[in-house]
Amino acid sequence: MVLSIGFCGLVCATLLVYGCSQKATIEIEEVPTLAHVMDPLLNDASEVFWDSAGFIDTYEGTTDLTPTTEEGWQKVIDAADEITRLSAVLQEERYSLNRPAWNELSKSLVAAADRGRQSVVDRDGAELFEAGAQLYQVCVACHQTFWSNNRFAIDE
Secondary structure, rough: HHHHHHHHHHHHHHHHHHOOOOOHOOOOOOOOHHHHHHHHHHHHHHHHHHHOOEEEEEEOOOEOOOOOOOHHHHHHHHHHHHHHHHHHHHHHHHHHOOOOOHHHHHHHHHHHHHHHHHHHHHHHHHHHHHHHHHHHHHHHHHHHHHHEOOOOOOOO
């Protein structure tokens, strides 16, 4: 009996010390809401495509938005990588709810991102514009299918 009490005391003391130590703290990464994945994350990455392609015509003249520096082109690559990463996130069950149409639209984001990435390799502003248009069409299709009352529908 004495051995049992001593052993229990040792276990309790160990748990107390371990429980109070800094190493015992478990950091729980907060899962982003769907709204946060969409805006700002996906929206911000998409805006890089849309702000890096096409032309702006004003009375003062025409401005070509195509990147002219390595940094500008790299921003498009980084945005394409982020769109691809977020597509995988959107296909997780907690967001997709196993909806085939949702997953197909999420995969379509990757196709647009890949097209944008290739336009960087080719330094092709017109193709980057087309990639941005493709990305926009995917966004519109998703919103038309799943967006209602200013939020994404939970049910199919």
